[in-house]
Amino acid sequence: MSSAEATTARDNVDEVEYEDMAFTKELRKATKDVHNLTDVLVNAKFAFALSDDEVWYDGLLAFYELYKFFESNLPERLLPKELHRTAAFERDFDHFYGPDWKKTYEPRPSVKKYLAHLEKVSAQNELLLFAYAYQMYMALMSGGQMLQKKRMIARKLWIFPKGADEEQQKQADKEAELATTKAADASLASGDLETRPMPAQVTICPPGCEATFFPEKISVLKAKLRRVFNNQYGAFDDELREAFIEESRNVFRFNLEVIRTIKGVNRANLKKLAIVAVFISSIVLAVKLVMK
Numbered sequence: 001m002s003s004a005e006a007t008t009a010r011d012n013v014d015e016v017e018y019e020d021m022a023f024t025k026e027l028r029k030a031t032k033d034v035h036n037l038t039d040v041l042v043n044a045k046f047a048f049a050l051s052d053d054e055v056w057y058d059g060l061l062a063f064y065e066l067y068k069f070f071e072s073n074l075p076e077r078l079l080p081k082e083l084h085r086t087a088a089f090e091r092d093f094d095h096f097y098g099p100d101w102k103k104t105y106e107p108r109p110s111v112k113k114y115l116a117h118l119e120k121v122s123a124q125n126e127l128l129l130f131a132y133a134y135q136m137y138m139a140l141m142s143g144g145q146m147l148q149k150k151r152m153i154a155r156k157l158w159i160f161p162k163g164a165d166e167e168q169q170k171q172a173d174k175e176a177e178l179a180t181t182k183a184a185d186a187s188l189a190s191g192d193l194e195t196r197p198m199p200a201q202v203t204i205c206p207p208g209c210e211a212t213f214f215p216e217k218i219s220v221l222k223a224k225l226r227r228v229f230n231n232q233y234g235a236f237d238d239e240l241r242e243a244f245i246e247e248s249r250n251v252f253r254f255n256l257e258v259i260r261t262i263k264g265v266n267r268a269n270l271k272k273l274a275i276v277a278v279f280i281s282s283i284v285l286a287v288k289l290v291m292k
Helices: 003-045 053-073 086-097 109-124 126-141 143-157 164-186 218-233 238-259 265-291
Strands: none
Touching: 003 143, 003 218, 003 238, 053 086, 053 109, 053 126, 053 238, 109 126, 109 238, 126 143, 126 218, 126 238
16 A cells, blocks of 8 residues: 555544544534433432432333333344343342242333333334434443442442442442542533543442443443444434434433332432431530540
8 A cells, every 4th residue: 555545544534533523422412401411310319329229220120121122123233232231131130129020010101101202213213213222321331330330339338238249349349439539520510421531340240230230341332332323323314313313312301201210219318318317426426425
């Protein structure tokens, strides 16, 4: 290859990479407001509840049908099999609810409404269904990692032990605490989604934690999913791009409805606040006794 040809090839690669980033930024910008609203609700609703198993597994159960729908209705060229989560979700439910959980399981009304919309979107164009899958799997590989790590931290920090797997989590907890601190300090104040650091990947898989555990490197999986998105989005006409962005915004709207149905959050938050209050009161009382 001549130097001129090499330069042209390099320019073409640079152009593709620039265009790919432009597509990703375009979608982020178009969904930023509803994304931020979802973040606010999650942070407020799960302030102290993440260490509560009932809350955690009901949250997984709330979104289980959606991932199952994506994996049943999207071809592998749009949703690579290494991203599939249905079996992992079900093993987590077997662990927490027992092997017969499906006998009494019924999707909640907000999920049925969501699924009905996905059926309609899928019938219209599978690429619009991919708009939902793209956001949901990216969420599992980003926010899902952060929530799981925060949960591991919380399970260690609360006064009462949570089980034998506590020791196994020590190293992951240290990494999680560092990742959480960086994420909190770097860019959340500005609300800039594009500059948020990627939380470190969950690297251990205690029983009941498979839904958020990926054996492959998440950076590789996210890059693969972004390539799928960019290859598809780059070929859309203006009408399809507009529809894709609208459905991408709908992801967060429907997710908000589902999040509001997760059970046990208020109870868990009150319980944790009560423990903290008792702990602080004990310290104050001890200090007063010493000073007498």
